[in-house]
Amino acid sequence: MQNIRIKSSLQDFNESIAPVIDHLKELYKKEIRSEHDLKNAIEKRDSFDEQLKTIFTKSFSDPDSWLWNNYESYGIDKFIGWHYIGKEDTFQDKCNNINRTLNNRIEFLDQFSSMLPHLDVILKIEPLIDIENQNIEDILYLILFKLSKLKDDNYYSIEWILAGNGIALPRGDHELKEIIQELLKSYFIKSDYKSYQITVKGELQLGKWQRSRKRKTVKQSKNSIDEVMKELRILGHGQEILFNELEELKKLSTTLNKKNWKQLVKGKIFDLTLSKIINKETATFIVSKILPNEDFKYLLSKGSENL
Incomplete structure (x- = not known):
């Protein structure tokens, strides 16, 4: 699965699919009495599918067509076993099949519509x-x-x-x-x-995992700062003011949340660089050890507004 992203506003998407859902529901309610009715129902379903596919393509970046595949396959597993292999479909079988697919599509779209207000959180x-x-x-x-x-x-x-x-x-x-x-x-x-x-039990477990992760992050932060200080001493690049700042960062790693602590690390190292207490190479080295996923060279080149 690749990342699914919203390309248009969710309101536009909702307004686009609403009439199609209504048409599908009308088609589902309509009784099929003849082969002509059946053929007409299949053609209409396929036409609505094409409309929806266009709307999905316009509204979402979905490289693997994951959303569309889910729409088409939704609910199929509910009915596995109802059809005997090798048995020719009767008229009633065909009617049942079209009604099932229509019902599945309506269920999927109704569920999808209910998720729309929260889709930004989900994705x-x-x-x-x-x-x-x-x-x-x-x-x-x-x-x-x-x-x-x-x-x-x-x-x-x-x-x-x-x-x-x-x-x-x-x-x-x-x-x-x-x-x-x-x-x-x-x-x-x-x-x-x-x-x-x-569930409530799930919330409790989530809380345990969050506390465990925080302890792990704090431990990793402290260890990485200790390693940086050790290497700086070996290389002879450290000054007392730098070590004091690093010690303070180590203490604050236990009280600040991860995001604020990362911002503080970058801010302090940037200030030390600006004050020429350390050079850019040393600053980049420190941040690369403490915050390995941060591109500090770019931040230094662009200025403090990027911190």
Whole structure:
């Protein structure tokens, strides 16, 4: 799954699909009495599908057509086994089939419409896990984190959460089912077909993971600062004022949240560079060790407004 992004306003999208949903519902209610009616129903369904595909393409950046594939396949697993292989479809079989596909499409679109106010939250990439080095615990944490943010009376798709964050599971749908089963078995989530809500137990587990991650981050921050100070002493680049500032940063890592602490690190190192207490190379070295994902050279070249 690749990242899904919104290209147009959600209001425009909602206004575009609303009449199509109404037409699908009208078609679903209409009784099919003849082959002519059946043919007409299939043609109309296909026509509505084409309209929706155009709307989806216009509204979302979806490189793998993930949303559209979900729309087309939604609900199919509910009816596996109803049709015998090798048996020719009767007129009633064909009517049942078109009605099922229409019902599935309506359910999907209704669910999708209910999620629209929260779609930015669902699809927002959270810097919680390393996409390149993800592990199952990270993925479970991300799912509970997102569902906690979406906590209301609605149920939400875990597939969508993962797709929005660009997470591709190595074993695909099989692994996704295992992850969901693990969350359900642990009573961290509850389900409504393919949508989910976080439970009280899930909230408690999320809190435990968050505290554990904070302790881990603080420990890593302290260790990285200690390593920087050690290397600076070996290289003879350190001054007392620099070491004092680094010691202060180490203490503050236990009290500030990660975002504010990162901003403070960059701000202090930038000020030390501006004051010529350290040069740009030393500043870049320090930040690369403490905040390995930050491009401090770029920040230095552009000035403090980028901090």
